Amino acid sequence: xxxxxxxxxxxxxxxxxxxxxxxxxxxxxxxxxxxxxxxxxxxxxxxxxxxxxxxxxxxxxxxxxxxxxxxxxxxxxxxxxxxxxxxxxxxxxxxxxxxxxxxxxxxxxxxxxxxxxxxxxxxxxxxxxxxxxxxxxxxxxxxxxxxxxxxxxxxxxxxxxxxxxxxxxxxxxxxxxxxxxxxxxxxxxxxxxxxxxxxxxxxxxxxxxxxxxxxxxxxxxxxxxxxxxxxxxxxxxxxxxxxxxxxxxxxxxxxxxxxxxxxxxxxxxxxxxxxxxxxxxxxxxxxxxxxxxxxxxxxxxxxxxxxxxxxxxxxxxxxxxxxxxxxxxxxxxxxxxxxxxxxxxxxxxxxxxxxxxxxxxxxxxxxxxxxxxxxxxxxxxxxxxxxxxxxxxxxxxxxxxxxxxxxxxxxxxxxxxxxxxxxxxx
Amino acid sequence: xxxxxxxxxxxxxxxxxxxxxxxxxxxxxxxxxxxxxxxxxxxxxxxxxxxxxxxxxxxxxxxxxxxxxxxxxxxxxxxxxxxxxxxxxxxxxxxxxxxxxxxxxxxxxxxxxxxxxxxxxxxxxxxxxxxxxxxxxxxxxxxxxxxxxxxxxxxxxxxxxxxxxxxxxxxxxxxxxxxxxxxxxxxxxxxxxxxxxxxxxxxxxxxxxxxxxxxxxxxxxxxxxxxxxxxxxxxxxxxxxxxxxxxxxxxxxxxxxxxxxxxxxxxxxxxxxxxxxxxxxxxxxxxxxxxxxxxxxxxxxxxxxxxxxxxxxxxxxxxxxxxxxxxxxxxxxxxxxxxxxxxxxxxxxxxxxxxxxxxxxxxxxxxxxxxxxxxxxxxxxxxxxxxxxxxxxxxxxxxxxxxxxxxxxxxxxxxxxxxxxxxxxx
Numbered sequence: 001x002x003x004x005x006x007x008x009x010x011x012x013x014x015x016x017x018x019x020x021x022x023x024x025x026x027x028x029x030x031x032x033x034x035x036x037x038x039x040x041x042x043x044x045x046x047x048x049x050x051x052x053x054x055x056x057x058x059x060x061x062x063x064x065x066x067x068x069x070x071x072x073x074x075x076x077x078x079x080x081x082x083x084x085x086x087x088x089x090x091x092x093x094x095x096x097x098x099x100x101x102x103x104x105x106x107x108x109x110x111x112x113x114x115x116x117x118x119x120x121x122x123x124x125x126x127x128x129x130x131x132x133x134x135x136x137x138x139x140x141x142x143x144x145x146x147x148x149x150x151x152x153x154x155x156x157x158x159x160x161x162x163x164x165x166x167x168x169x170x171x172x173x174x175x176x177x178x179x180x181x182x183x184x185x186x187x188x189x190x191x192x193x194x195x196x197x198x199x200x201x202x203x204x205x206x207x208x209x210x211x212x213x214x215x216x217x218x219x220x221x222x223x224x225x226x227x228x229x230x231x232x233x234x235x236x237x238x239x240x241x242x243x244x245x246x247x248x249x250x251x252x253x254x255x256x257x258x259x260x261x262x263x264x265x266x267x268x269x270x271x272x273x274x275x276x277x278x279x280x281x282x283x284x285x286x287x288x289x290x291x292x293x294x295x296x297x298x299x300x301x302x303x304x305x306x307x308x309x310x311x312x313x314x315x316x317x318x319x320x321x322x323x324x325x326x327x328x329x330x331x332x333x334x335x336x337x338x339x340x341x342x343x344x345x346x347x348x349x350x351x352x353x354x355x356x357x358x359x360x361x362x363x364x365x366x367x368x369x370x371x372x373x374x375x376x377x378x379x380x381x382x383x384x385x386x387x388x389x390x391x392x393x394x395x396x397x398x399x400x401x402x403x404x405x406x407x408x409x410x411x412x413x414x415x416x417x418x419x420x421x422x423x424x425x426x
Numbered sequence: 427x428x429x430x431x432x433x434x435x436x437x438x439x440x441x442x443x444x445x446x447x448x449x450x451x452x453x454x455x456x457x458x459x460x461x462x463x464x465x466x467x468x469x470x471x472x473x474x475x476x477x478x479x480x481x482x483x484x485x486x487x488x489x490x491x492x493x494x495x496x497x498x499x500x501x502x503x504x505x506x507x508x509x510x511x512x513x514x515x516x517x518x519x520x521x522x523x524x525x526x527x528x529x530x531x532x533x534x535x536x537x538x539x540x541x542x543x544x545x546x547x548x549x550x551x552x553x554x555x556x557x558x559x560x561x562x563x564x565x566x567x568x569x570x571x572x573x574x575x576x577x578x579x580x581x582x583x584x585x586x587x588x589x590x591x592x593x594x595x596x597x598x599x600x601x602x603x604x605x606x607x608x609x610x611x612x613x614x615x616x617x618x619x620x621x622x623x624x625x626x627x628x629x630x631x632x633x634x635x636x637x638x639x640x641x642x643x644x645x646x647x648x649x650x651x652x653x654x655x656x657x658x659x660x661x662x663x664x665x666x667x668x669x670x671x672x673x674x675x676x677x678x679x680x681x682x683x684x685x686x687x688x689x690x691x692x693x694x695x696x697x698x699x700x701x702x703x704x705x706x707x708x709x710x711x712x713x714x715x716x717x718x719x720x721x722x723x724x725x726x727x728x729x730x731x732x733x734x735x736x737x738x739x740x741x742x743x744x745x746x747x748x749x750x751x752x753x754x755x756x757x758x759x760x761x762x763x764x765x766x767x768x769x770x771x772x773x774x775x776x777x778x779x780x781x782x783x784x785x786x787x788x789x790x791x792x793x794x795x796x797x798x799x800x801x802x803x804x805x806x807x808x809x810x811x812x813x814x815x816x817x818x819x820x821x822x823x824x825x826x827x828x829x830x831x832x833x834x835x836x837x838x839x840x841x842x843x844x845x846x847x848x849x850x851x852x
């Protein structure tokens with residue numbers, strides 16, 4: 001039994017507002033009656049909720065679905081702009097006159113947007129996504145952030161955030177918060193990057209740099225693998241898988257586990273460290289203190305070394321270009337990395353029994369050369385005929401955009417989950 | 427967003443009845459006012475719920491907590507036995523006269539009990555647990571079920587179920603359902619044991635044997651590792667961990683993952699197969715089709731072989747007896763098994779970031795000889811100073827009783843989660 005479920009009138013109202021918003025965002029335009037049917041509430045109750053959402057400019061009414069179908073049962077026709085639902089206790093007959101029935105509801109074009117940002121190894125990016133899920137503005141800056149000083153990078157990112165904020169405000173949209181994807185560990189419920197080895201950062205608090213540009217809007221910071229996985233869950237498929245392991249990589253190997261449509265964060269916020277799953281227990285020592293971790297076989301540095309390239313000389317983009325060109329040494333290195341990924345993922349699949357494994361982020365670019373050996377190892381270790389269904393692998397169609405989109409969508413989801421919080425009006 | 431949350435009046439009422447039951451079961455005896463304070467509802471609303479639970483004989487009122495403190499605000503004192511709450515819409519003043527305020531509520535001594543059963547490798551067991559969590563009756567039969575014919579075993583189990591049912595009914599208790607723990611894979615939401623290798627069973631439906639003895643009561647069948655983990659969650663600790671990996675073993679190695687207080691079952695119901703996590707990818711072939719699975723190093727057969735015993739000649743009970751006697755070969759075999767467990771669990775801890783790992787079931791008996799090498803391997807592979815907190819191991823205090831108690835408690839939890847379902851009255 002979880003005690004976080006609503007059992008007060010206010011909690012139920014908040015939850016029902018969220019149900020209406022999610023339903024219209026996913027399936028709109030919809031009439032009030034259609035929304036009521038889908039969420040199992042009365043027309044009268046839905047009208048009260050909808051009126052509140054229209055006043056908050058989260059929903060708008062399109063013209064009548066079928067002109068002339070609105071039927072008033074009282075003597076007075078509702079006057080546009082003055083109709084007000086007064087509560088869910090109204091008798092059904094009078095409730096039908098409220099809010100011009102038959103008019104289709106949709107998400108407002110000028111409502112809130114979620115801001116997402118990404119601090120990548122070789123780029124900074126910011127985008128704004130509206131409640132429809134449409135990208136409304138963006139800015140990208142290519143630059144190398146390996147072993148970078150945090151201050152100038154964060155100053156540059158703040159400038160991009162201000163730029164995108166100004167653009168969307170100019171279009172009448174209202175930023176509702178910013179989420180930042182970073183290639184590293186983030187302490188749970190904090191703005192602090194505990195360690196981002198490819199950036200060379202440790203214990204960097206993003207708050208002081210970014211909060212000023214946000215003018216009171218909420219800021220969140222999360223690991224890029226987590227946000228990539230959430231993007232997969234929210235916009236990656238149709239239908240999106242609800243139970244999967246999402247694997248991505250820059251220098252290390254990051255993964256995220258989604259169970260029952262929820263990201264598994266772990267007790268300390270450090271779940272998903274697939275890179276430190278032992279592949280060969282007596283293998284080369286790893287920076288984590290262990291030996292033979294997956295990172296020693298499939299991390300960028302290990303793959304570059306196996307391909308005869310010196311780390312620093314190349315990176316994942318180069319690897320995919322060389323592999324596409326037919327470079328046999330690179331292809332062999334990627335086959336080895338695929339095998340190691342398959343072994344580590346076999347452990348994960350046996351433990352978690354997910355619907356699928358998704359290769360996302362930078363790994364999606366390397367998929368053509370990783371997949372054959374990965375699927376071979378994973379397949380033979382999860383092919384027990386009495387435990388069918390394990391071991392399917394797919395490649396994210398979001399590719400390396402996943403974490404950035406996941407960041408922006410996490411703000412959108414927060415708006416849909418609690419539309420009455422309205423941080424953009426504070 | 428989950429759509430399983432209640433948003434109808436009936437759903438909310440059912441949920442609030444459950445909140446009252448859980449609160450009184452965990453913290454009772456409690457007055458109505460104390461229950462109201464703990465769950466955040468009004469006294470009047472709680473009184474309505476409590477009256478319904480008293481009528482259903484799930485709660486009883488003890489005598490007044492402090493005689494003379496009940497204060498009626500109307501002119502008529504409530505007459506014992508006739509006081510009836512009429513709804514949550516009563517004004518607060520009159521609600522205070524309802525149900526003899528000040529009387530402490532507790533779980534009835536003659537209410538429902540959960541029946542649990544275990545089909546073990548070397549025993550059958552049945553027990554009945556009341557809503558307090560107290561074992562009220564039990565029956566155990568030692569017998570060897572390796573490579574057994576299912577029919578006679580299930581006939582014997584049915585006899586034990588009838589015997590315990592008769593005992594508790596004689597004491598005025600009402601069985602509310604039966605859950606059966608089996609050492610094998612169970613298809614999700616079915617009564618079918620897909621495969622129980624130590625019993626030599628496959629595709630055995632327990633329904634036809636047991637449903638007749640249950641007279642319409644609900645039956646559930648689950649893997650013993652799952653039920654052992656649930657027992658840990660419900661009654662294993664104070665406070666019980668909410669995020670942990672529970673490892674147990676008979677012939678194979680079973681595990682169960684609990685995340686946020688919920689058992690992770692997996693897409694096909696096959697999560698927790700720690701026994702097939704690769705430990706040495708080029709190791710000995712495993713019956714699952716893989717190589718070097720944990721089971722090849724820490725499964726009973728592998729440990730017996732490493733100890734110089736032939737499988738069939740001994741079993742886990744013998745191993746612990748020999749190890750306790752100082753048998754060096756057995757101790758060395760258990761050290762090896764502990765190392766392999768530590769390697770496989772290092773992967774699980776990196777992936778899931780649990781609070782703790784719990785050794786339960788038969789493994790708890792072997793803990794003294796497994797733990798040193800297990801903790802050494804797990805520790806050095808999860809000791810990253812920037813990801814602290816991983817890798818603590820504890821031994822279940824429920825020991826090999828975990829699965830049986832977990833089975834009975836799963837029925838108790840079902841009663842507390844939806845007290846109005848009342849299958850014992852149907």
